[in-house]
Amino acid sequence: MPRQAAQPKQEPGSIRRENETAILRAAEEVFAEYGFKGATTAMIAERAGIPKANLHYYFPTKLALYRKVVDDIFNIWLQSANSFDESDDPVEALTRYINEKMDISRAHPMGSKVWANEIIHKAPVIQDYLETTLRDWTDTRVAVIRRWIDAGKIAPVNPEYLLYMIWATTQHYADFSHQISTLNDGKPLSDDQFEEAKRNVVEIVLRGIGATAQPASRPSIRSLA
Amino acid sequence: MPRQAAQPKQEPGSIRRENETAILRAAEEVFAEYGFKGATTAMIAERAGIPKANLHYYFPTKLALYRKVVDDIFNIWLQSANSFDESDDPVEALTRYINEKMDISRAHPMGSKVWANEIIHKAPVIQDYLETTLRDWTDTRVAVIRRWIDAGKIAPVNPEYLLYMIWATTQHYADFSHQISTLNDGKPLSDDQFEEAKRNVVEIVLRGIGATAQPASRPSIRSLA
DNA sequence: GCCAAAGTTGACTAGTTGGTCAAGTCAAAC
DNA sequence: GTTTGACTTGACCAACTAGTCAACTTTGGC
Numbered sequence: 001m002p003r004q005a006a007q008p009k010q011e012p013g014s015i016r017r018e019n020e021t022a023i024l025r026a027a028e029e030v031f032a033e034y035g036f037k038g039a040t041t042a043m044i045a046e047r048a049g050i051p052k053a054n055l056h057y058y059f060p061t062k063l064a065l066y067r068k069v070v071d072d073i074f075n076i077w078l079q080s081a082n083s084f085d086e087s088d089d090p091v092e093a094l095t096r097y098i099n100e101k102m103d104i105s106r107a108h109p110m111g112s113k114v115w116a117n118e119i120i121h122k123a124p125v126i127q128d129y130l131e132t133t134l135r136d137w138t139d140t141r142v143a144v145i146r147r148w149i150d151a152g153k154i155a156p157v158n159p160e161y162l163l164y165m166i167w168a169t170t171q172h173y174a175d176f177s178h179q180i181s182t183l184n185d186g187k188p189l190s191d192d193q194f195e196e197a198k199r200n201v202v203e204i205v206l207r208g209i210g211a212t213a214q215p216a217s218r219p220s221i222r223s224l225a
Numbered sequence: 226m227p228r229q230a231a232q233p234k235q236e237p238g239s240i241r242r243e244n245e246t247a248i249l250r251a252a253e254e255v256f257a258e259y260g261f262k263g264a265t266t267a268m269i270a271e272r273a274g275i276p277k278a279n280l281h282y283y284f285p286t287k288l289a290l291y292r293k294v295v296d297d298i299f300n301i302w303l304q305s306a307n308s309f310d311e312s313d314d315p316v317e318a319l320t321r322y323i324n325e326k327m328d329i330s331r332a333h334p335m336g337s338k339v340w341a342n343e344i345i346h347k348a349p350v351i352q353d354y355l356e357t358t359l360r361d362w363t364d365t366r367v368a369v370i371r372r373w374i375d376a377g378k379i380a381p382v383n384p385e386y387l388l389y390m391i392w393a394t395t396q397h398y399a400d401f402s403h404q405i406s407t408l409n410d411g412k413p414l415s416d417d418q419f420e421e422a423k424r425n426v427v428e429i430v431l432r433g434i435g436a437t438a439q440p441a442s443r444p445s446i447r448s449l450a
Numbered sequence: 451g452c453c454a455a456a457g458t459t460g461a462c463t464a465g466t467t468g469g470t471c472a473a474g475t476c477a478a479a480c
Numbered sequence: 481g482t483t484t485g486a487c488t489t490g491a492c493c494a495a496c497t498a499g500t501c502a503a504c505t506t507t508g509g510c
Contacts, residue, residue: 015486015487016486016487019487032345033345033346033347034262034346035260035262035263035342035346036263037259037260037262037263038260038261038262038263038346040466040467040468041467041468041469042467042468050488050489051488051489051490052467052468052469052489053469053470053471053488053489053490053491054487054488054489056468056469056470057486057487057488057489058487060469061468061469062467062468062469113345116341116345116400116401117260117342117345119400119401119403119404120257120258120338120341120342120400120401120403121258121259121260121263122258122403123403123404123407127407130404130407130408131407134404134407134408135407135408138408155428155432157425157428157429158421158422158425160408160409161421161422161425161426162425162429164394164397164398164401164405164422165390165394165397165425165426165429167397167401168393168394168396168397168401169389169390169393169394171393172389172390172392172393173389175341175344175345176341176344176345176389176392176393178344178345178347178348179344179348179355179359180389182348182352182355182356182359182360183355183359183360183363183385184385196383196386197383197386197389200382200383200386200387200390201386201390203380203382203433204382204387204390204429204430204433204434205429205433206433207380207432207433207434207435208428208429208430208431208432208433209429209432210432240456240457241456241457244457265496265497265498266497266498266499267497267498275458275459276458276459276460277459277497277498277499278458278459278460278461278499278500278501279457279458279459281498281499281500282456282457282458282459283457285499286498286499287497287498287499
């Protein structure tokens with residue numbers, strides 16, 4: 001409730017934290033649905049239950065608020081990175097990674113939409129993330145996939161394009177959820193349907209790269225090429 | 226050149242057609258890059274090389290212009306439908322369809338972005354397309370895929386989720402082209418790279434659904450389930 | 451050469467919106 | 481009970497932008 005006031009000495013920043021959280025939550029929704037330009041600070045303030053002037057007390061400009069939203073999203077994004085690295089077996093690693101990315105699409109659809117919006121609009125705010133963190137992350141995983149190929153564990157596919165397929169498909173369930181709902185009789189996918197979708201994605205990708213369904217270590221066979 | 230004037234009787238609408246085309250081309254680019262709200266009619270007019278007032282002579286409102294852009298995009302979209310139906314063999318049909326969708330992503334990336342923007346923003350303008358044309362198109366193709374499964378030509382995957390994977394992956398090359406470029410040393414994919422990406426997508430999807438690489442008619446085996 | 455219809459355009463307006471500001475409120479510390 | 485610093489908020493403004501308009505030009509047909 002914004003109606004309370006400060007305990008600056010006792011619990012410094014507790015009101016601040018509470019209000020910032022409410023604003024950020026509202027901002028993520030509004031930015032996702034209307035884009036940066038389409039969103040208004042008045043909308044965000046209303047959804048957060050505070051006057052517009054109060055929003056500007058916590059976030060001096062619309063752009064600063066937007067940056068914070070994007071920043072939070074990117075950190076959630078990176079959390080899915082871990083799941084890729086927990087195993088050196090392609091079946092296990094990719095199963096985990098795809099499931100994790102699908103779960104993020106389910107749990108944070110707004111964040112995914114904001115991200116998609118950014119990329120479509122040529123990343124005016126996140127270009128540095130793309131060139132540094134995302135770039136490094138991708139390079140490392142491409143190397144891992146290449147090792148799997150060299151070890152004969154998966155078919156010789158292009159690692160980048162494999163990652164793009166995984167990103168595209170998993171994020172599609174967040175970014176295009178409105179289209180999916182419309183094609184699903186106007187109702188969002190149920191939990192059961194979503195689990196089925198996850199299984200399908202994992203299954204098609206794993207079979208698609210010639211990874212065995214069971215995580216078994218096969219003798220290393222060098223692939224042609 | 227907008228500097229010419231009318232031949233209303235001789236070639237009725239030729240200036241009109243020329244200017245409308247220039248405006249629509251500019252509008253597609255600007256709407257793709259900035260979204261509906263972020264785009265301004267002044268930007269579009271400038272890119273089309275005409276004064277803003279002239280733009281409003283041809284398209285009374287920004288929304289009317291946007292609708293026309295979206296309408297054109299959807300028609301290009303539907304053209305890829307044909308490629309799905311030209312064969313009843315899954316390998317041939319899906320190879321054709323995926324390649325066609327990839328080619329559209331390459332040739333009309335702006336259109337794809339406008340479409341993605343619309344869906345992310347809950348389709349304020351195209352909801353009727355989703356509920357009618359796209360819905361019908363999807364239902365028909367789902368039935369086709371189901372027949373392939375029943376005939377044992379492909380593995381028993383969920384047809385909807387297979388289509389989503391194909392849509393997501395192929396459109397990713399348009400919608401996320403900026404991210405792809407950034408990860409590709411800041412340069413757009415070359416023609417060779419793009420062809421490789423196409424081959425990878427086709428290969429992974431076909432293998433992923435257990436379709437044989439060579440279009441061969443196998444004896445119809447009923448799948449379990 | 452004159453007319454009508456199509457096309458062109460600079461200047462204007464009304465509405466929207468990000469951001470400011472001054473006048474407050476509140477509660478703990480002293 | 482007064483001070484201090486955090487927080488709140490209605491009213492306001494400057495910038496931007498979709499759309500209008502009236503005066504103008506161009507062109508082909510007669």
